[in-house]
Each structure stands twice: as C-alpha cells, then as structure tokens.
Amino acid sequence: MTTPNLPFRRALLVGVSYAIPFVAAGGVLQALGLLLAGDTVTGVPFSPLQRTGALVFSVGALAFGLLAPVLAAAVAYALAGRPGLVPGLTSGVAAAAVGAGFLGGLVGGLLAGVVAALISRIRRPEWTHGPVMIVALPVAATLVTGGLMLGVIGPPLAAVTRTSTGWLGALDGSSAGLLGVVLGAMTAIDLGGPVNKTAYAFAASGVTTPFLTAAPPAAVLTGAATPPVAPTHPGAAMAAVMAAGMCAPLALALATRLRPSLFSDAERAHAPTAAALGALFVTEGAIPYAVADPARVVPAAVLGSATAGAVALGTHATVGAPHGGVLALFSVGHVVAFLTAVALGTALTCVAVIGAKSVTRAKRPAGRTGGHSELIDSESAS
Template identity: 35%
Template sequence: MKEELKKIREYLMTGVSYMIPIVVIGGVLIAFSIALSGVKAGEGAVVTNPMLKSMMDIGVAAFSMMVPVLAGFIAFGIADRPGIAPGLVGGVLANNLKAGFLGGIVAGFIAGYTARWIKGWKVHKNLRPIMPIFVIPLLTSLIVGFLMIYVIGSPISSLMTSLTNTLKSMSTGNAVVLALIMGAMIAFDMGGPVNKVAFMFAAAMIGEGVVTIMGPVAVAICIPPLGMGVATLLNKKKYTKAEQEAGIGAIAMGLIGITEGAIPFAAADPLRVIPSIMTGSAVGAAIAAIGKVGDHAPHGGPIVLPVVDNRLMFIVAVIVGVIVTALMVNALKKNVEVVEE
C-alpha cells in the first residue's frame, strides 16, 4: 500500500513538473498585463492597451493549457506515451465541464490506468504496431470522455447549483460565518468550480450595492499563492527546486489576485496543501469581514487596494492569512527526499 501511494505521488509530480512552466507563463503574463493596466471600480481588471491586451491573451492561452497538460502528463507517468493523448482529452473535458484542476487530476488517473490496462491486452502480432498510436489512445479517450461527461459532469453541476443557493440563503445572516465559508471555497480548488461559485456570488452582490462580501473574497483570493510562495522561502528543504522557482511566480500572481498560482503545490501534495490554503483564506476572509472590508471591483489581491474600503484591515487580513497558510503547510509537509539540482 505504501509503495502504491508513493507511485501515485510520483505520477502527480510528473504532471506537476510539466504543468509548472504553463502556470508561470500564464500567471506572470496575466499579472503583468493587469498590474500595468490597473483596476477600475465596479469593473475589476480592465486591460485596454493593445500590447497589454496581447500579453493577457497569451497568458490566458497558456492558462487554458494548464489542466490538459496536468492530466496528460499524469497519464504519461502511468502509461508512458500512449497515455498522453487520452490524458490531454480528459483535461480539456475537465476544463469544459468547469471541473478545475481536481477534475484534471481525476481525468489523468483514469486515462493513465485505462491506457496501461489496454497495453496489457494480448493481441495478434499484426495489431501490435498500431496499439500505441491508434487502439490505446482511441479506446482510452472514449472511456475517459464518457466518464467525464456522463459520470463526473452531472454531479459537479448539481453541486454548484446547491452551493450557490446555500450562499444566497446565508447572505442575510452572520457575515463572519459567510466569510469563513466563502474564503475556504475560494481556496479549495483555486479557480475551479467551487471557487467560481463564491467569486461570482460576491461579484453579483457588488451590483446590488453590497461590497462587504467581495472584500473578504478579495482577501481570500490572494492568500493561497502568497502563502505558498512565502512557505517556499521559509523552508526550502520541504520543496523541490522546481517548486521553489514556482514559489516566486506564485508571489507575483498573488499580488495581482491570481489564485491559480498555488495549483502546482496543491496538485503535488493536495492532502497537506489544500487544507492549509483553505484555513489561511478562511481566516483572512473572516478578519476582513470583522473589519468590514469592502471591495468595489470584482477582483482580488493587493492590486485592488485603490478601490477597497478599510485598506488597513485588508492588508492585515492578507498578512495573517498568508502567515497561517505558510506555517501550517510547512508544519504538515516533510522534507523532500531528493533535492533537484
């Protein structure tokens, strides 16, 4: 059992190692384009300069590849080259179904283990040459595709509707409790469907004239990448060389409110990272709610400070949340076994 868990982590790390450059490219380009354009009250991050718009488009294109690359190379780690194409297909479907990086991880493992199973079939010698380039990718893609569309997609849709209704029912109650829940949701899948439910609800409330829901959410948005970036600086022994480099990019993304900067860390070690970032974001959001922090723009991170009410409490909430995340994750994580050169 222990050996199998170690292999699963190796498969995850294979996907993460190929995904990190995609996250860095996408996140940093988007971050710079927003930083140089600024945020408009009520509109969020608005990029109008043609060069900066092109920079953002390139970043968005890179980000769109993040989940497929993660899924494709998890499958590659399990089944070698025959797993790549089905994994990529599963990753694209995870994107289309709004299943986020967690859906991509599921797709990658389904594709990898299915492809490896089909590789083990006893077939006629005349079929062997086309197995890795035709039979395995085709059958595996069909299996992954049908499972993603008919088994995984429907529960995700139902869950999102239920979460939205729950948030609506809570919006007239305790602001701190609502902030705790929304902060945890923002961090849970870092740009995935659960994150989007909380974000879109907060953004919609701005239109209703209520900015004190977006305030805590704006704080929660930046804590996962900032917290993980700071964690890599506090204790390098717990992170691979690639993760340490990703930590610098994560800090840049966090400053501009791009939660996805924490995804490489969560994908590599979800059981330790996700609870840590959820706790940090929940704590930060709760402090922001107590301080009645308001955000007039549907965006997050320090970049929105010009349109934030009670900026001091916003900064305090972010700092506390980042410290909680960094200390918690480093307390939970073990030193890496092999330090990359």
C-alpha cells in the first residue's frame, strides 16, 4: 500500500482506490452469473451452464460483500500503517453486519486508523515493542473500534442508510422522473462516495432481490441487514444509476481531448483510464478531476448524471445486471434509450466542464499534478 500516517483526505482516496476493484469484480461476476443462469441463479439449476452461472453469481456476491471491510482496512492502514489493519478490517465487517455499509466502512476505517495511531504512539519501554505491536495494540484497537461500530456508531449509520433508501422508494411510481433526477444526482455528487453507494444499493436491490430471497445473501450484496426498498419495476432504477454513473468519467475523458489546454498533464494522461472506467460503470474514474477542480467538475457531473438518470427512467430503460457498464448491455431493455441517456448525460457534462473552465480558468503551471494525482498514485502503490 502507501506510506502510513497520511492526511485524512488522502487516506480516504487510498481506501476508495482499493475498494473499486471489489465493486467492479463483484458486479461484473454477478452480471455474468445472471447471463449464464438467469432466474435459476439462486434456485435449482438443471444444466451445467446454469450451475456454473449460479456459482459465478455467488462468487460475485461474496466479492461485493467485501467492499466495506476492504475500504475500512485500507483507510486505517493509510492512517496508522500495519497496526491499523486488524481494527480496520474488523470495523468494516462490523459495519456490514449492522447495515452501515459503505458509509460505515469509511467511518470505521477512520476511527480504526486514529485509534491505532494513538495507541502506537504511547511511550513505553523498548523491550515491550514486540508484545505491544503484535498483541496488545491489535486487541485494544479492535475492541474499541469494533465495539463502537457494533454498539454506538453503526446503528445510527444504518438508520441513515435505511431512511435514505426508504425515501428513494417513496419516490418510485408516479415520481419516476424525479426519482431518475435524484438517483443521477446522487451518483455524481460524490463520485463513488457514501451518497453514490446509497443510490447504487437502492438500484441494485431492484435487480437482485428477485434472485436473493434469503436474508444473508441480500445483506452481503447491499451491505444492509435488510434489503432496501426495491423499485416497482426491477431494473429501472439500475438503468438510471448505471447510465448516470458512466457519464462523468466518459465526459471528462472526452473534455481532455476536445480542450486539452484546460487540463494538466496528469489529467490528460488519466483520460484513457477514465474512459475505460466510465465504460465499465466505475464512476470513481472521475475522482482525480473532481479533487483537482471540485467547484467546476462536480456541478457539471451532477448536471449530466441527473439528466441521464431522468432520461433512462423516462424512456423505460431497464438493466438486469447489477454492474458492468458496456459488459451489461446484454441485460438492457430498450438499449437505444439507455445509450441515448448515457450519450446525452456525457455530452452535457463535457460541455459544462469546458464552459466552466473556459470562463473562469484556473492558472496552473503546466504538468502540475497536485492532489488530484493521489488516487492515481495510490492505485499503483504497493
């Protein structure tokens, strides 16, 4: 990983960069499982192909369920080094167990990192270093952070998650257009953060709940003890969220090609990666641009993504897989409508970013990487 004892902002970026592959791998494997097994993915598969699909789907659900633990462990490691791993991982598992999900993973990782760092800095005789680091510190930090997550912090965070998803469920039906706008905006407002994951969990429940009827798999998939309120039309909210989530990375990659002078060398170099991540529905591909220029990038991303979400729901597009982007096109109902939503949202974000940067252009030295390269650096760190 990266050097320990980093500032909170970079620790969060490190955590997100390590969590992204679990979201992508878990979602794509679930999509592949649904493609192979269909409705028998958690039922009684009859053919070898269906059995393979059920196995692939189950592996994907397990990988996705590691999101909160890995996020918490990576954040804690970035803050405290190796002493943060055990309490961080434990707090992430506790967050998933109580239903706090992604938000709980973030908070648990920060808490574990701070507690482990503070304990490790307590003055003590040199001869106690080994026993303290191997036994005393992990035990104390894990007890504190895990106990707080299970008994104090986790339940309120879970309540926030349930309230948010319940409110989204109340918007379904007659408020479909508004639901599309809200889901799209939530997807882009933090580009992969807690708000984004709340929208995603709500949308994914509409796709996977018909296949996951038992409580434990549903809890693993959504990061909640009870599944969020699913939309009336399975796959409709997923279409809105997926279309919206693809827009920002694609738009920013496009903008760097249309007006390269408005972006730094590092941003231009990141464009191919952002485009690939956007095509695969990994909204976090836009984070380096947002960190470098949040006042211009985030509003533009929200504008385009909200539009994409509204168009996708308004045209009755559906997506039957919980992740994958272009890899999930096999499961899309009304493909033309879905692709139109992605194209329109991408175009609006691209135009808005270029316009904002052109009107109030920030004066930056050529080749400056600054804070926005931290995610790129953290992804390549070992």
